[in-house]
Amino acid sequence: MFNIAFTGEFVAFFVLSVIMICGAVLMISLEKVVHMVISMAAVFLGLAGMFVLLEAEFVAFVQVLIYAGAVSILMIFGIMMTKHQQEEREKAKPLHETLAAVGALSLFGILFYAIRTTTFPEPTPFQGSHDNTMAIGELLYTGYVIPFELLSVLLTVAFIGAIVLAKKGADE
Template sequence: MFNFNIEFTGEFVAFFLLSVCAIVGAVLAINFTKVVHTALSIAFTFIALAGLYVVLEAEFLAFVQVLLYVGAITILMIFGIMMTKHDGEGNEPARSLLETLAAIGCICLFGILFFAIRNADFPAAEVALAEDNTREIGMLMFTRYAIPFELTSVLLTVAFIGAIALAKREEGEE
């Protein structure tokens, strides 16, 4: 049942270390009480995920992960934290029973997933991968998926204008 036939290659070690970093960053984001520390641990998790994308040979996704999530989203979270008041931060009561039940639930979920994945049969599909996946994504984006790409840009522009309008309205109320 537990026959682990694992080759310890550099790719496996990198995948293991990056996945441990991603899990540790996510757990720290949940457990930190200060919101700035939470935002930084989320950024750490995003960087680890970008590294996992590089290991999986998805360089474009890794670049977008760093550019959007680590750069824009984390900075946006930190600005949001700086602009809000946090008077009662860190004054939460201890919930040892709830934390114990959550830990037991996590261990049970890990066990179920572990045995389900170990006993599953994943057929290996023969897929011809593109030599330059970034170029292929660009070609598809501007040929086959040009209309959804443009609609997404219009949607983001409308959301940006709406956010500015809401911010101006709140500013005028004060």
């Protein structure tokens, strides 16, 4: 029924999929926010691995640099700079847990059926340069120089504003 060749790419896809699914489940299951951020970073790293499998090295690099690195660190700093009170979480009721499980299984069934019945077109061989990063860099620094520089100025202003707001909150 299934004609699967166990290649290195298949094994890498399976391992990365397991990492992403486990990280996502832990993200919504854990109660401490720092642990949630670490689980989310695992999902981001798994997604970067998927981009490498798709031969999109630049997107994988940006995924690791921006999301797994910067966003996770930013969230941890945000957590550390704010005051939190220990509050008792209300336990989920058994009816809600049952409905959530039925909904999740239904979604899985619908997605499984849709994937199994869809006919995908045959992929065409790649025509052109294999160096995606070089092509993106050339386009970024020739055709999009002004938006790139404006974005860097905007991010610098946002960073300075965040520091001013954090310092003002710490002084009070």
